[in-house]
Amino acid sequence: NAGVMQNPRHLVRRRGQEARLRCSPMKGHSHVYWYRQLPEEGLKFMVYLQKENIIDESGMPKERFSAEFPKEGPSILRIQQVVRGDSAAYFCASSPGVRVRSSNEQFFGPGTRLTVL
Amino acid sequence: KQEVTQIPAALSVPEGENLVLNCSFTDSAIYNLQWFRQDPGKGLTSLLLIQSSQREQTSGRLNASLDKSSGRSTLYIAASQPGDSATYLCAVLYSGAGSYQLTFGKGTKLSVIP
Numbered sequence: 531n532a533g534v535m536q537n538p539r540h541l542v543r544r545r546g547q548e549a550r551l552r553c554s555p556m557k558g559h560s561h562v563y564w565y566r567q568l569p570e571e572g573l574k575f576m577v578y579l580q581k582e583n584i585i586d587e588s589g590m591p592k593e594r595f596s597a598e599f600p601k602e603g604p605s606i607l608r609i610q611q612v613v614r615g616d617s618a619a620y621f622c623a624s625s626p627g628v629r630v631r632s633s634n635e636q637f638f639g640p641g642t643r644l645t646v647l
Numbered sequence: 648k649q650e651v652t653q654i655p656a657a658l659s660v661p662e663g664e665n666l667v668l669n670c671s672f673t674d675s676a677i678y679n680l681q682w683f684r685q686d687p688g689k690g691l692t693s694l695l696l697i698q699s700s701q702r703e704q705t706s707g708r709l710n711a712s713l714d715k716s717s718g719r720s721t722l723y724i725a726a727s728q729p730g731d732s733a734t735y736l737c738a739v740l741y742s743g744a745g746s747y748q749l750t751f752g753k754g755t756k757l758s759v760i761p
């Protein structure tokens with residue numbers, strides 16, 4: 531059973547370009563979470579999605595950032611018009627669901643390290 | 648708002664020593680608490696997960712405890728080894744208002760000296 535997959539592992543963009551980060555959850559998992567780790571900072575929650583639904587986006591910056599988790603395919607975190615302050619490690623996690631108490635553990639992917647030049 | 652604090656921020660110990668890492672959280676309405684390990688430039692490795700109804704979990708040389716009422720958790724590492732050198736992160740899954748986000752502490756950077 532493959533773990534959470536993220537690609538690319540490293541991404542370099544120039545200011546003003548778009549960044550697309552992909553996350554494939556573990557098999558059987560229908561919940562996806564995105565977290566951001568800025569240099570020398572802790573991980574911060576960004577968004578929580580289920581298939582075709584955004585459940586909680588309270589951690590997402592108001593502009594330029596969007597996320598989706600379509601019925602088919604990976605979850606995508608999209609950053610438009612990137613700025614140097616977007617340089618960070620972006621981690622995706624998945625879980626089977628949260629309705630069953632024992633299934634609320636989140637499993638993390640290896641992360642995508644975004645560098646904005 | 649849930650806040651997680653980890654003390655100390657950094658710790659250096661000689662090989663073979665037992666050690667304790669501390670984590671505190673402000674809101675006791677949690678589903679669970681997880682301890683992770685993060686190596687430089689790498690992802691997160693889950694070490695232990697304690698459900699809110701549990702008091703402790705053990706895995707090999709690691710033991711994690713949870714006191715939900717006081718908002719505290721400890722990670723005990725026995726007989727430390729140089730390979731244990733990493734940053735250890737504590738995270739709580741908050742159960743308030745339908746939000747299932749993990750709130751992380753900033754971590755304790757552990758160095759085990761051979």
